[in-house]
Amino acid sequence: MSNAANPTKPATREPTRDKEAIVSAYVAKARQQYATPTPDLEIDDEPQVSIAASGAWVAAWVWVNKEEVGIGNLTRPRAKRIRS
Numbered sequence: 446m447s448n449a450a451n452p453t454k455p456a457t458r459e460p461t462r463d464k465e466a467i468v469s470a471y472v473a474k475a476r477q478q479y480a481t482p483t484p485d486l487e488i489d490d491e492p493q494v495s496i497a498a499s500g501a502w503v504a505a506w507v508w509v510n511k512e513e514v515g516i517g518n519l520t521r522p523r524a525k526r527i528r529s
Contacts, residue, residue, distance in 0.1 A: 468494045468501075475503035484508075 471494055480488050485508040493504040511517055 467496065471496070471501040471503055475505065479505065 472488065472492060475492075476488055480486050487506040487508075488503065489506070495502040
């Protein structure tokens with residue numbers, strides 16, 4: 446991208462587009478490395494990504510089976526009814 450309006454100022458990239466590309470690269474790597482081998486880990490279509498100096502945290506969902514936790518016979522709490 447050139448800066449025709451001010452030829453003395455160096456050309457700069459759009460920060461938003463660069464950040465989107467960086468975030469996409471981290472998400473793709475997270476999917477390749479962690480989500481592909483197991484159905485117990487899911488990454489949303491547009492996960493939250495927190496970029497740090499040496500890498501990034503990519504938000505993911507991890508499945509935990511209730512039998513493995515020892516609560517296999519419990520059910521989900523029922524929603525409370527509001528009476529008017």
